[in-house]
Amino acid sequence: MPRRAFLARVGGTGAALGAATLGYRAVDQGVLATGTGTAYAPWADFADRSGLEALVAGAILAANAHNSQPWSFDVQPDRIDVIADRSRLLGAIDPLTRESVVSLGCAIENLALTARAEGFAPQLTYQPDRSQPDWAARITLVAAPADRSDLYRMIPDRHTNRSGYTSTRIDPGLLEDIAGLGELDGVKVRWLMGSDADRYGELLVAATETLIADPEQSAASAEWFRHSWDEIQARRDGITLDAQGMSILRTAIAKMLPAGSRERNDNYWLMALRDTQVATAAAYGIVLVPDSAAAESRLIGGRTLQRIHLAATANGIALQHMNQITERADRELQLGLSPTFGDALEELSGGDALQPLVAFRVGYSNREARPSPRRAVGDVIV
Numbered sequence: 001m002p003r004r005a006f007l008a009r010v011g012g013t014g015a016a017l018g019a020a021t022l023g024y025r026a027v028d029q030g031v032l033a034t035g036t037g038t039a040y041a042p043w044a045d046f047a048d049r050s051g052l053e054a055l056v057a058g059a060i061l062a063a064n065a066h067n068s069q070p071w072s073f074d075v076q077p078d079r080i081d082v083i084a085d086r087s088r089l090l091g092a093i094d095p096l097t098r099e100s101v102v103s104l105g106c107a108i109e110n111l112a113l114t115a116r117a118e119g120f121a122p123q124l125t126y127q128p129d130r131s132q133p134d135w136a137a138r139i140t141l142v143a144a145p146a147d148r149s150d151l152y153r154m155i156p157d158r159h160t161n162r163s164g165y166t167s168t169r170i171d172p173g174l175l176e177d178i179a180g181l182g183e184l185d186g187v188k189v190r191w192l193m194g195s196d197a198d199r200y201g202e203l204l205v206a207a208t209e210t211l212i213a214d215p216e217q218s219a220a221s222a223e224w225f226r227h228s229w230d231e232i233q234a235r236r237d238g239i240t241l242d243a244q245g246m247s248i249l250r251t252a253i254a255k256m257l258p259a260g261s262r263e264r265n266d267n268y269w270l271m272a273l274r275d276t277q278v279a280t281a282a283a284y285g286i287v288l289v290p291d292s293a294a295a296e297s298r299l300i301g302g303r304t305l306q307r308i309h310l311a312a313t314a315n316g317i318a319l320q321h322m323n324q325i326t327e328r329a330d331r332e333l334q335l336g337l338s339p340t341f342g343d344a345l346e347e348l349s350g351g352d353a354l355q356p357l358v359a360f361r362v363g364y365s366n367r368e369a370r371p372s373p374r375r376a377v378g379d380v381i382v
């Protein structure tokens with residue numbers, strides 16, 4: 001999904017551009033301004049927030065599909081309601097809204113960790129009123145001793161890392177420890193290594209090929225790419241070139257060149273996924289839940305996903321979410337297609353009664369991941 005490499009901008013037209021044009025583009029695209037401007041302020045501001053505002057400031061830094069930030073928050077003195085923002089659903093790329101609901105779960109986890117750090121014991125109720133399906137959760141706040149946990153401390157340092165990873169193997173014991181830190185009630189993380197990981201990588205490539213051959217899915221994904229500095233600062237969401245895991249030089253060149261066609265971008269995305277991301281994955285993790293179609297499973301699975309990402313960050317491990325297989329499986333269900341990736345998913349659950357919800361790769365990286373933009377706290381409180 002939001003991992004198109006934008007590499008299509010590198011090459012081809014470059015030689016034709018004059019120095020003056022490049023100078024103009026450098027300013028227009030914020031070439032040297034990686035991670036700066038108000039769109040990125042929520043990352044630095046988090047440490048300065050306190051009280052209930054801090055809880056929302058933590059929530060919005062969570063991982064979320066396509067950086068769509070599909071949330072809003074109703075803040076009252078003794079509780080916060082987390083509500084889905086339907087205007088931010090992803091359409092054909094997430095046809096059964098799996099990823100949007102998981103994203104709400106990620107935000108809920110950051111909110112709960114920040115609540116504990118701010119001296120509250122958060123009590124969670126999922127879907128408090130089923131006649132209002134967008135009302136994802138109520139978090140009731142009761143005073144308690146402040147607990148600034150290790151996972152809480154990682155909130156502003158966690159970013160999705162799409163770079164190539166090193167060949168250093170991750171100790172399986174460490175992966176089990178990370179799963180232990182992340183797993184919440186009824187949710188499990190299954191690690192794929194060796195030949196299982198190879199098989200998973202092949203499936204990811206095949207799913208991505210199928211996805212980019214589906215014009216509606218490809219277009220739904222492309223809608224979230226933000227191409228210019230102005231667009232990023234105005235919209236404060238979506239996927240940027242800075243977050244693609246490329247070197248500083250390559251990122252700067254890509255920013256200065258005109259955006260490629262959707263087809264070209266898709267082909268470069270596939271190439272980066274196959275030749276860099278899948279080729280260097282040390283292992284994959286799959287979050288397994290009791291019922292991947294049920295909102296509660298998705299929310300608890302999202303909380304677990306966020307905890308895993310924070311725990312990986314605390315241990316110096318890079319993580320990239322990779323969900324093309326479920327995106328295709330859900331698309332098959334939506335359109336009544338034969339379940340090629342749906343069947344593969346069943347196989348991936350490893351005979352477990354639990355069902356695959358979301359997945360990611362892990363590894364060690366020499367390249368620090370850069371932050372993605374976020375809307376302001378004031379923009380998401382209703």
Ligand SMILES: Cc1cc2nc3c(=O)[nH]c(=O)nc-3n(C[C@H](O)[C@H](O)[C@H](O)COP(=O)(O)O)c2cc1C
Nearest residue numbers: 001003063064065066067099159160321322323372
């Ligand atoms: C449910 C979910 C699905 C995601 N799927 C992908 C994916 O398939 N590929 C990818 O590169 N990133 C994926 N992401 C990562 C988001 O794009 C990322 O969290 C978002 O852009 C914000 O960036 P940050 O995590 O660095 O803060 C996913 C995140 C979530 C929560």
